Amino acid sequence: MRVILADDSTLLREGLVRLLTEEGHQVTAAVADAEALLAAVDLAPPDAAVIDVRMPPTHTHEGLRAALEIRRRHPGVGVLVLSQYVERRYATELLTGTPAGVGYLLKDRVTEIEEFLDALHRVARGRTAFDPEVVRRLLARSTHAQGLARLTPREREVLHEIAQGHANTAIADRLRISRSAVEKHINTIFDKLDLPAASGQSRRVLAVLRYLNG
Known part of the structure; x- marks a missing residue:
């Protein structure tokens, strides 16, 4: 390139x-x-x-x-x-x-x-x-505690991988879980962060922005 x-x-x-x-x-x-x-x-x-x-x-x-x-x-x-x-x-x-x-x-x-x-x-x-270090620190510093505090350790790991730009299949390989499990975790993350499917925007991007914007 x-x-x-x-x-x-x-x-x-x-x-x-x-x-x-x-x-x-x-x-x-x-x-x-x-x-x-x-x-x-x-x-x-x-x-x-x-x-x-x-x-x-x-x-x-x-x-x-x-x-x-x-x-x-x-x-x-x-x-x-x-x-x-x-x-x-x-x-x-x-x-x-x-x-x-x-x-x-x-x-x-x-x-x-x-x-x-x-x-x-x-x-x-x-x-x-x-x-990964940027994502870890940004996630740790976020003041958007209301939604992020609801995430389980595994859900935080999945959000960490999403923020690095990995697709669901890659996340499954990196975390050694099934793709269906990844999809369930992502949907749960969207629910806990109050990101509706009908928003017309990419919920993956909004999930990352949620803790970056604080």
Whole structure:
């Protein structure tokens, strides 16, 4: 696939270029700031963009703003955001828009090559990819206790897997339970979080947003 990289760390940027090239992907641009990122995406939209949250000049949320702008201008481009820390607000902003094709990984996860590549492939295919540690911390920090407090440990595990973008079959394999059991747990989660089937929206996405938004 075609990928654009944006990170002000030359070492990380060049390392990712080498990794992706060795895996057979085409890195069409590797830039150090948000302005150059937006220009590169506008010029030739890639299949996915890997973006650091904090970039010059202020090193606060330039990368996030660029990611959201890419989602607005080019909804077909997958966005995989990298962050040094778990930044709940950033993850929430990304998911509150169009969640398909969005991922959020801690930078430490990049060293786990298979997981990083899997996340990149997922967002490029229009799925979600959230770091398990990000999901765990967001779930733990959520103030939406009324609904979440009703979930059993197993239901929380299933919600954790949903937030990582896994389909029911994959969840069943990862938790070593049957697919029918997964479906029952998901329906129970929807009921406990008061997410009606007639809402006209994706209840899987709403379930994740419920604890991200707090």
